[in-house]
Amino acid sequence: MTQTTPQTVRLADYQPFTHLIQKVDLTFTLSPSATKVKARLALAPNPARPGHHALKLDGEGLRLLSCTVDGVDVAPKLSPTGLTLAARLLPKRPFILETVVEIAPEANTALTGLYMSRGMYCTQCEAEGFRRITFYPDRPDVMSRFKVRIESKLPILLSNGNPVRRGKASAVWSDPWPKPSYLFALVAGDLVSHSAKYTTKSGREVVLNIWVRRGDEDRCAYAMDSLIRSMRWDEEVYGREYDLNVFNIVAVDDFNMGAMENKGLNIFNSRYVLASPETATDEDFARIEAIIAHEYFHNWTGNRITCRDWFQLCLKEGLTVFRDQQFSGDMRSAAVRRIEDVMTLRARQFREDAGPLAHPVRPDSFVEINNFYTATVYEKGAEVIGMLKRLVGDDAYTRALDLYFDRHDGDAATIEDWLKVFEDATGRDLSQFKYWYTEAGTPKLHVTDHFADGVYTLTFEQENPATPGQPEKHPKVLPIAVGLLNPNGDEVVPTTVLEMTEARQSFRFEGLAAHPIPSILRGFSAAVVLDRDTPAAERAFLLAHDTDPFNRWEAGRALAKDVMRRMVTDAAEPAADWLDALAHLALDDTLDPAYRALALRLPGEDDMAQTLHGAGHVPDPDRIHAARRKMGDALAARLGPRLPRLIDDLADVGPFTPDAKAAGRRALRVAALGLLSRLDGGAAAEAAYAKANNMTEEIGALSALLDVGKGAAQLDLFQARWSADRNVMDKWFSLQIAHAAPADAARVTATLTDTAAFDWKNPNRFRSVIGALSANHAGFHHLSGASYRLVADWLLRLDPLNPQTAARVSTAFETWHRYDTTRQQIAKAELQRILAAPKLSRDLQEMIERMLGAA
Ligand code: PHE
Numbered sequence: 001m002t003q004t005t006p007q008t009v010r011l012a013d014y015q016p017f018t019h020l021i022q023k024v025d026l027t028f029t030l031s032p033s034a035t036k037v038k039a040r041l042a043l044a045p046n047p048a049r050p051g052h053h054a055l056k057l058d059g060e061g062l063r064l065l066s067c068t069v070d071g072v073d074v075a076p077k078l079s080p081t082g083l084t085l086a087a088r089l090l091p092k093r094p095f096i097l098e099t100v101v102e103i104a105p106e107a108n109t110a111l112t113g114l115y116m117s118r119g120m121y122c123t124q125c126e127a128e129g130f131r132r133i134t135f136y137p138d139r140p141d142v143m144s145r146f147k148v149r150i151e152s153k154l155p156i157l158l159s160n161g162n163p164v165r166r167g168k169a170s171a172v173w174s175d176p177w178p179k180p181s182y183l184f185a186l187v188a189g190d191l192v193s194h195s196a197k198y199t200t201k202s203g204r205e206v207v208l209n210i211w212v213r214r215g216d217e218d219r220c221a222y223a224m225d226s227l228i229r230s231m232r233w234d235e236e237v238y239g240r241e242y243d244l245n246v247f248n249i250v251a252v253d254d255f256n257m258g259a260m261e262n263k264g265l266n267i268f269n270s271r272y273v274l275a276s277p278e279t280a281t282d283e284d285f286a287r288i289e290a291i292i293a294h295e296y297f298h299n300w301t302g303n304r305i306t307c308r309d310w311f312q313l314c315l316k317e318g319l320t321v322f323r324d325q326q327f328s329g330d331m332r333s334a335a336v337r338r339i340e341d342v343m344t345l346r347a348r349q350f351r352e353d354a355g356p357l358a359h360p361v362r363p364d365s366f367v368e369i370n371n372f373y374t375a376t377v378y379e380k381g382a383e384v385i386g387m388l389k390r391l392v393g394d395d396a397y398t399r400a401l402d403l404y405f406d407r408h409d410g411d412a413a414t415i416e417d418w419l420k421v422f423e424d425a426t427g428r429d430l431s432q433f434k435y436w437y438t439e440a441g442t443p444k445l446h447v448t449d450h451f452a453d454g455v456y457t458l459t460f461e462q463e464n465p466a467t468p469g470q471p472e473k474h475p476k477v478l479p480i481a482v483g484l485l486n487p488n489g490d491e492v493v494p495t496t497v498l499e500m501t502e503a504r505q506s507f508r509f510e511g512l513a514a515h516p517i518p519s520i521l522r523g524f525s526a527a528v529v530l531d532r533d534t535p536a537a538e539r540a541f542l543l544a545h546d547t548d549p550f551n552r553w554e555a556g557r558a559l560a561k562d563v564m565r566r567m568v569t570d571a572a573e574p575a576a577d578w579l580d581a582l583a584h585l586a587l588d589d590t591l592d593p594a595y596r597a598l599a600l601r602l603p604g605e606d607d608m609a610q611t612l613h614g615a616g617h618v619p620d621p622d623r624i625h626a627a628r629r630k631m632g633d634a635l636a637a638r639l640g641p642r643l644p645r646l647i648d649d650l651a652d653v654g655p656f657t658p659d660a661k662a663a664g665r666r667a668l669r670v671a672a673l674g675l676l677s678r679l680d681g682g683a684a685a686e687a688a689y690a691k692a693n694n695m696t697e698e699i700g701a702l703s704a705l706l707d708v709g710k711g712a713a714q715l716d717l718f719q720a721r722w723s724a725d726r727n728v729m730d731k732w733f734s735l736q737i738a739h740a741a742p743a744d745a746a747r748v749t750a751t752l753t754d755t756a757a758f759d760w761k762n763p764n765r766f767r768s769v770i771g772a773l774s775a776n777h778a779g780f781h782h783l784s785g786a787s788y789r790l791v792a793d794w795l796l797r798l799d800p801l802n803p804q805t806a807a808r809v810s811t812a813f814e815t816w817h818r819y820d821t822t823r824q825q826i827a828k829a830e831l832q833r834i835l836a837a838p839k840l841s842r843d844l845q846e847m848i849e850r851m852l853g854a855a
């Protein structure tokens, strides 16, 4: 068993910090093995904490060289988690604390704090990384103005705020905006920039730089374009302007997450910056656009208004995801974006919410905060805001947001503050709505209907399932968007938002001539699982006639899931009416190709397993896999002779552009190619691979080949062409694992981990191999247990070096309870084996204990 019992942090224990920090002066003398950090803090007793208090500063892995109070040496008490200065050593008035510490960035493999990535220095401080740089109250409600001096011979030296001075081997930066330590950043390296200028609405000139390694500067144009569009959009839609003279973005190869919103100095995982048509797929382009926007939008929702404590993480993350989704919807097709966002929500958040890791959007306790950067906090956090907006209406939403920025600019705020601005702006009582923040679990919404004498009645019942630590739930406030259609396809009642607040509630529609066909939960208006016995004919009707694009797609998806379920549970054949409806839609060239491509995407295997489990079945991964393949084959056969023509019609016109329209055409073309290869043994895909001139098509053709057991030669060509490009090679790794047959997945993965190019200390590479295995549903859950074992082995290996990434990848096991007892036993034994390791990180230990239901 592990040696320590890590402490649980509780929201209920919140207290303001004992001191205020009026000013921070940092001096970094950079060296890979012995960087010196001098910190000069101007401290004062905090009137919110009356009395004369000791000063406790967080600090981890720091070698303290000196410590003075008002220039006089003092001897603090040191512990593995920080430094304490007894009250008797401190004045009762403002004073200056100066510490000097030494750290070794080159030895930092955890990638939090100050570390090195291929010769360049960079930092990652959220959530609690600053304490690995210097002694400090490392909590978001302590905000201060930072001035930073960097001493190094490296050519590019960056920190937050505006540049003040550049010397021969030094640079000084000053950030006028008070900020918490988690937004601190420093970068030093031999970098080159792709630059542009931007003028804000009120006339401020801003220099925009994207800093990358030499050779990558021609892959920054799309990120820059996305940044400029984000800045304009935030001015136009939220009235928010940028507030410094320079905005820097840096791309690094070794990064635990996607990107980080440090004030004026965003640091990005290079895979979310670098893009060219040859190296990035359309999905990559869309993701870059969204993440650039997300980090930029944090400048207001996160930085100018930050979080009081880490329990409030969704205050910045839910809102910023909501804003980046709005932005992407405006830039691209709103309907397509909504569908994709809901697919992600279901795949990641519903899965989380239904398992042992379920937690509220605002958790009330944690052991390791890094384990709470989850789909629930991010994606469900965004859905909750969407529901709030739907309930109060667009105008009230705008008023509430204006009030939020007005009232809380410069604050470290809470969810209570957030809800209060909505209450004040609308006069509504949101106390029931707040349960969306405090209670975990996805509500199930049961629907029945009734028609008599021109009156149509919809009756809803909500079931709020128990989750770990929360056996009892309250009914939620549900905005249920409903439209009614006539049997002839006309809409008789346009979209109406019903507000459900009770556990069971009926709504009446009067004056109807005939029994209408209801279109329920339009636009996915509430984050629930809809449970209604809907006849296949009604789904097909909605697939053909619904005026709401989301529900139109949803009808097709539900139809496909019904078909797949019957194939799995009753050994049924792919239903002909489903094939007809889908083929009809796929060939309807009055519809947006992106939309048709989405419709052709079959439900995922994990999604199917989740649905079956939710309906009381034990999912069989092999049968699900076989059913999905069979559906693809049947669809290919149904579309058969039409496919080559469809592919030709969708050929690129003119040079490559990454916009949504062109991407939609490619998506449909690639989907059609995947189907065609099931008929022609890959001949068309081989030809397409040979002449592909962009990564979307290259990957699309290669996937089509791998799916039919071909593509070995193309994999070699791909490797030969891209071996020097890390981000592209990640695709080469993950693709082979994603397309491996269930019985081969573990072996294919093990072979890849044996290659020299498997640089497992790099989080992107680790995820594209070990993460890819856990994403291959039937492969990961193969009855041999080989994949469970392999993933567990690698988690144990990575954990001592990089606990954060190990803990995230461990969520591969969060669904272990869904499957049959044999699989459960194997998975559980692996989890217990991990837990028995002699020195587990707090991160991984918390995850494993929660997954075992032991925490
Ligand atoms: N705050 C970052 C984002 O959402 C995510 C992040 C968290 C990055 C922790 C690094 C570490 O945009």
Ligand code: ZN
Pocket: 294, 298, 316, 317, 320
């Ligand atoms: Zn964020």
